[in-house]
Amino acid sequence: MSEDSFTENEIQEKIIWANVIGLTLSWIIWNPFQNAVWTYWQVFLYALGATPFIISLISALSGITISIARIPGGYLADKVGRRILIVSMTYVIAFTYLIMYFADSWEIILIASIISNIALFYQPALNAIIADSLPKSARGRGFAIINILPSVVTLVSPYIAYLYVSRFGILWGTRELLLLSFISGIVAATVRLFTLKETIKRREKLDSNIVSEMKLEYRKAIRIVWSKMKFLLISYALTGIAMGLSYLTQFYALKYLLVSEDMWAYIQIISFATYLVLSLPFSVATDKIGRKPPIIAAALVAFISSIILAIAPIGEQAFMYVLISSTLGSLAWAMVSSALPSIEADLLPLEIRGKGYAVINLINSLVISIAQLLSGAIYTFLGPRMPFYLSSLFWFFSLIVFMKVPETLKK
Numbered sequence: 001m002s003e004d005s006f007t008e009n010e011i012q013e014k015i016i017w018a019n020v021i022g023l024t025l026s027w028i029i030w031n032p033f034q035n036a037v038w039t040y041w042q043v044f045l046y047a048l049g050a051t052p053f054i055i056s057l058i059s060a061l062s063g064i065t066i067s068i069a070r071i072p073g074g075y076l077a078d079k080v081g082r083r084i085l086i087v088s089m090t091y092v093i094a095f096t097y098l099i100m101y102f103a104d105s106w107e108i109i110l111i112a113s114i115i116s117n118i119a120l121f122y123q124p125a126l127n128a129i130i131a132d133s134l135p136k137s138a139r140g141r142g143f144a145i146i147n148i149l150p151s152v153v154t155l156v157s158p159y160i161a162y163l164y165v166s167r168f169g170i171l172w173g174t175r176e177l178l179l180l181s182f183i184s185g186i187v188a189a190t191v192r193l194f195t196l197k198e199t200i201k202r203r204e205k206l207d208s209n210i211v212s213e214m215k216l217e218y219r220k221a222i223r224i225v226w227s228k229m230k231f232l233l234i235s236y237a238l239t240g241i242a243m244g245l246s247y248l249t250q251f252y253a254l255k256y257l258l259v260s261e262d263m264w265a266y267i268q269i270i271s272f273a274t275y276l277v278l279s280l281p282f283s284v285a286t287d288k289i290g291r292k293p294p295i296i297a298a299a300l301v302a303f304i305s306s307i308i309l310a311i312a313p314i315g316e317q318a319f320m321y322v323l324i325s326s327t328l329g330s331l332a333w334a335m336v337s338s339a340l341p342s343i344e345a346d347l348l349p350l351e352i353r354g355k356g357y358a359v360i361n362l363i364n365s366l367v368i369s370i371a372q373l374l375s376g377a378i379y380t381f382l383g384p385r386m387p388f389y390l391s392s393l394f395w396f397f398s399l400i401v402f403m404k405v406p407e408t409l410k411k
Helices: 008-013 019-037 039-049 052-079 083-102 108-135 136-154 156-193 212-247 249-256 261-288 294-311 318-347 349-381 386-404
Strands: none
Touching: 008 108, 019 108, 019 261, 039 052, 039 136, 039 156, 039 249, 052 083, 052 212, 052 261, 052 349, 083 108, 083 156, 108 136, 108 249, 108 294, 136 212, 136 261, 136 318, 136 349, 212 294, 212 318, 212 349, 249 261, 249 318, 261 294, 261 318, 294 318, 294 386, 318 349, 349 386
């Protein structure tokens, strides 16, 4: 065991502050510029010649790529360690923003997105190192700390995006933001390089039987995940469809409902602020009253949010509808941002966490990607509102299934 690793008993009993602080600081540095890029991302792709279907296709192919990449990623997270994957791939992802900065067509953006999502195979390692670093009694509040502090600085992202877009236009304004995302990403990766500590006791060498061993390990992991998380996985599939169908919200609001660019920025700021203010109270509730109640409430709120967006009028009144819908969506996210990671960490044994998170994320990514692809087709052929009506239907189905998910916090 190296000096940078911890025993399982230590992991269960103490917070590993180096990891909590290192990851939080890296997100504080990187997130504001990443989120600024996504503020007008779909309209940026449209300016590069992408249709609504192509916009959905880019996201769907990226999602399918990461779904496949997470499979070896989860195996490697448990086999060779969390830290090495997180640090190295953070550098790779940062460089994809530089490729996008020079892109003059949506096809180049697609290639860079696929590279970025291949590098995101480190996500199971990231999920695992966070869960490893937080004892069960403090997971709700721990996840809140990691989520909330970066969100404080992310609150200014839409305003930063609007400043660049209003000055340089959608095309060049977003390009400048991509360059800033590259620079801040390199800094964030370097912070992780110097702060993160390994959390698994043994880091093993890979051998020639890696494929057969990976299959064996994943069979075992899938059995454990399914036995412990059956209803949660079904719920994730339903919510994945709901989220995928509503993927074109930004394009729908700006190009169909005719919400102005400045009003869209205000909507994003208010939504971020809502999440920021409410995340901590709900994280405390997650550790006090349980994981399940916030999850059920969130599904109900998301259902209402989707309905409001679907019926929003075109023109000046659209702003208020989109604002209410987006704020409710942030409320729902605040409810589950600590509850879902906590219930996952409660249910996944330490030794299979990397593979377990890979399985969970595989389901999420595949379902969301397929639904995103469908959203583009439905938007084009059945009308812009139809994806959001269908999304609300699947939120309702998920609400019913979430009620069957067992509570994991022992009172």
